[in-house]
Amino acid sequence: MLIARWIFLLLGVAAVVSFAMYIGTGQVRFRHYGLVIVKWAVFAGLAFFAVLILERLAILV
Structure with missing residues (x-):
């Protein structure tokens, strides 16, 4: 869970x-780099x- 939060935080910062x-x-x-980062x-x-739902x-x- 902590790793996922860090990944989302870093992707958000990179896009900004x-x-x-x-x-x-x-x-x-x-702009292209930002859009690719947002897509990922x-x-x-x-x-x-999806992993959380499958786990439940x-x-x-």
């Missing part, structure tokens, strides 16, 4: 930094919650 760099420099590559953060969140289902069976 990428978007701030895009705003500061105007270079499109930083959403994927990691869905995977994390396994306990019920």
